[in-house]
Amino acid sequence: MTHDVAVLKASKIASHVLAPAAGQNDKAGRFSTEAVEALGESGLLGLLLSVDFGGAGLGPRTFAAVMATLAEADASVAMVYLMHILGTVAIAAARPSAAQALAPILREIGAGRHLSTLAFSEVGSRSHFWAPISRAHQNGNGVRISAKKSWVTSAGHAHSYVVSALAPEGAGTTDSTLYLLGADTAGLSVAGPWDGLGLRANASAPIALDDCQVPSDFQLTDDGAGFPAMLNIVLPLFSLGSSAVALGLCRAAVAGTTSHLKSAKFEHLGQSLGESLPTLRAQLATMQIDTDGLSARIDDLVEHLEKPRETTMLRVLESKAAAGDVAISVTSTAMRVCGGAAFSKHLGIERLFRDAHAGAVMAPTGDVLREFIGKSLLGMPLF
Numbered sequence: 001m002t003h004d005v006a007v008l009k010a011s012k013i014a015s016h017v018l019a020p021a022a023g024q025n026d027k028a029g030r031f032s033t034e035a036v037e038a039l040g041e042s043g044l045l046g047l048l049l050s051v052d053f054g055g056a057g058l059g060p061r062t063f064a065a066v067m068a069t070l071a072e073a074d075a076s077v078a079m080v081y082l083m084h085i086l087g088t089v090a091i092a093a094a095r096p097s098a099a100q101a102l103a104p105i106l107r108e109i110g111a112g113r114h115l116s117t118l119a120f121s122e123v124g125s126r127s128h129f130w131a132p133i134s135r136a137h138q139n140g141n142g143v144r145i146s147a148k149k150s151w152v153t154s155a156g157h158a159h160s161y162v163v164s165a166l167a168p169e170g171a172g173t174t175d176s177t178l179y180l181l182g183a184d185t186a187g188l189s190v191a192g193p194w195d196g197l198g199l200r201a202n203a204s205a206p207i208a209l210d211d212c213q214v215p216s217d218f219q220l221t222d223d224g225a226g227f228p229a230m231l232n233i234v235l236p237l238f239s240l241g242s243s244a245v246a247l248g249l250c251r252a253a254v255a256g257t258t259s260h261l262k263s264a265k266f267e268h269l270g271q272s273l274g275e276s277l278p279t280l281r282a283q284l285a286t287m288q289i290d291t292d293g294l295s296a297r298i299d300d301l302v303e304h305l306e307k308p309r310e311t312t313m314l315r316v317l318e319s320k321a322a323a324g325d326v327a328i329s330v331t332s333t334a335m336r337v338c339g340g341a342a343f344s345k346h347l348g349i350e351r352l353f354r355d356a357h358a359g360a361v362m363a364p365t366g367d368v369l370r371e372f373i374g375k376s377l378l379g380m381p382l383f
């Protein structure tokens with residue numbers, strides 16, 4: 001699969017599967033199994049996976065474009081896809097001793113039949129995902145884990161969960177290890193409903209792990225190496241993917257607002273809203289400027305990920321922080337420009353507005369990213 005083919009496939013799925021159902025799934029808080037099936041059949045579930053496992057072996061540039069295309073139609077599905085891609089890269093980067101046991105799972109992902117996700121955040125440490133409260137306990141040829149994972153996208157729908165827990169002998173709060181748990185693991189259960197303000201159709205429910213046994217060949221990282229894996233393998237692509245979700249939301253807001261300003265009329269003036277009011281045109285222009293600014297920022301991040309250098313981690317942190325703010329600003333302006341028609345839910349703009357608020361809340365949150373950026377500029381330790 002080439003870059004162009006991948007984006008075309010995403011575009012077809014977005015217009016044929018996602019867009020027609022996004023409003024209804026949002027209303028009902030319904031997870032779209034059809035979307036996951038379509039992504040699997042198209043080969044997009046294996047987008048970044050090596051061709052050795054049936055994946056497409058593509059990189060961050062294509063990933064960003066696919067993400068933004070999906071998010072423009074339905075950000076809930078885009079977030080399901082993002083978490084799957086992150087789960088997949090974590091599995092694919094597993095330590096050599098796990099390679100044999102994990103190969104069949106990677107092949108299933110390559111064949112489009114396996115959905116994965118991340119289960120990092122815990123009730124006890126909230127947005128500080130780098131500091132799990134749960135601890136793995138050595139048990140024969142493996143570990144046992146009990147944990148309260150507070151938000152897990154695709155909970156109850158994923159086939160596997162990449163789970164963090166403190167290493168059995170870990171001394172510090174970040175001495176974690178990553179493990180892979182199949183959805184059928186005894187003791188793993190969805191622990192509550194998902195009824196969010198936004199991203200309502202992505203099943204980001206809590207899951208409970210009750211004394212789950214994990215064999216040693218499903219331990220993805222060495223003991224204590226979970227934290228560097230989160231920072232170096234997961235975080236860069238999470239930042240890129242969530243920035244692309246924000247971009248998709250902004251593009252949808254610009255398109256929806258443009259369409260409304262062209263079609264809604266002041267009949268007594270014989271003009272459309274857009275023809276009649278310069279203030280609405282100016283606000284639409286600001287939305288477009290901010291959207292294209294975010295797009296340029298994403299291109300810059302892609303370039304940094306393709307050719308890593310000293311400033312790459314700074315760009316990773318900056319991009320997610322900025323994208324969350326831009327998405328909120330652009331969709332808020334869309335709400336104001338479209339007025340009562342948006343407020344009364346006639347345009348789908350308010351779904352974009354609600355979905356846009358998730359980005360800044362998802363860890364590392366916009367506030368935490370600013371803390372990290374400020375500390376790193378001042379040469380202070382981040383943790």
Ligand SMILES: Cc1cc2nc3c(=O)[nH]c(=O)nc-3n(C[C@H](O)[C@H](O)[C@H](O)COP(=O)(O)OP(=O)(O)OC[C@H]3O[C@@H](n4cnc5c(N)ncnc54)[C@H](O)[C@@H]3O)c2cc1C
Nearest residue numbers: 118119120121126127151152153199204361362363365367
């Ligand atoms: C739709 C959705 C899907 C999610 N999916 C997943 C998933 O698949 N897997 C997963 O592991 N997690 C997931 N999460 C969880 C997410 O990543 C965060 O952990 C969670 O949203 C944080 O919740 P909280 O507000 O309770 O955090 P809190 O820590 O209580 O944060 C409260 C406020 O304090 C601020 N704050 C916290 N610490 C600092 C600090 N050091 N400096 C400055 N400000 C700070 C925060 O920015 C926030 O404004 C998801 C969340 C959402 C909303």
